[in-house]
Amino acid sequence: MSITTTKLTRWAGLSAAAAGLLFIGVQINHPQLDAGFATTTEYTVRQSLKVLMAGLSLIGITGMYLRQVTQAxxxxxxxxLVFGAGYLIMISVEVIGAVVLPTIARSTPGYVNDVFATVMGDPVTGDIGLMTALNMASAVTFLGGGLLFGIALFRANVLARWAAALLAVGSVATLFLPLLPQINDRLFALPIGVALIGLGYSLWSGLRTTAARTSRGTVGSPAHPEGAK
Structure with missing residues (x-):
């Protein structure tokens, strides 16, 4: 099987859509994060899916950017770059959560609970060292990058603009969590998850349509002047 730019880009679209589905799926019926939950099989499965989600998202946004590098x-x-850094840091945080925290959950439950409290934006009672800075960097780059990348995609007008706008708005909406204490904060993952699905499908289907037109010999016709070069 030959590897082409079109195939790689379409795979990136599928990766983004899969990441969006995972991002939404891992939030469903998510138990409260604490040291006790960290020792369970369910926690390990959810953390593994989060690592996979972040990796697929990074592949997906890379394909989106390369698809419209000039227009963006x-x-x-x-x-x-900022959004990609956010996903790279997220991968490291989720790997620590999957590999390190379960092994120390029984011996130092207070530390594990404080790490989870930092992730969820709750008060921390102890010292978790550089994990505070790492989680802060993850939040700033992920939310800030989502906003900037969403605006850039919207302006480029290559992929679905509604999904690009939803990515930007969904990233900003997370900042209002402290003002909505009665709202389950995991609901704020839905807009970003849907946005990734929409952008991924748009990336995949757009190239699929272009390939179909090319096979029919319509590219370069008056209806498709972009093919006349």
């Missing part, structure tokens, strides 16, 4: 401009580059 400088804002697109900055948004991609």
């Amino acid at each position: 401009g400088v804002l697109g580059l900055i948004g991609y």
Whole structure:
């Protein structure tokens, strides 16, 4: 099987859509994060899916950026780099959560509970060292990158604009969590998850349509002047 740019980009679209589904799926009936839950099989499965989700998302946004690198401009580059950094840090945080925290949950439950409290934005009673800075960096790059990347995709007008707008709005909406204490904060994953699904499908289906037109020999016709070069 030959590897082409079109195939890689379409795989990136599928990766983004799968990441969006996982992002939503892992939030469903998610138990409260604490040291006791960290020792369960369910926790290990959920953490593994989060690592997979972050990896697929990174592949997906890379495909999105390369698909419209010219149209996205400088804002697109900055948004991609910040958003990509957010996913890279997220992968490291989730791997620590999957590998390290379960092994120390029984011996130092207070530390594990404080790490979870930092992740969820709850008060912390102890010292968790550099995990505080790591979680802060993850939040800033993920939310800021989502906002910038979403705006850049919307302006580029190559992929589904509604999904790009939802990505930007969903990233900003997370900042209002402290003002809505009665709302389950996991609901705020839904807009970003749906946005990834929409952008991924748009990336995949757009190239699929282009390939179909090419096979029919319509590219380059008056209806498709972009093919006349």
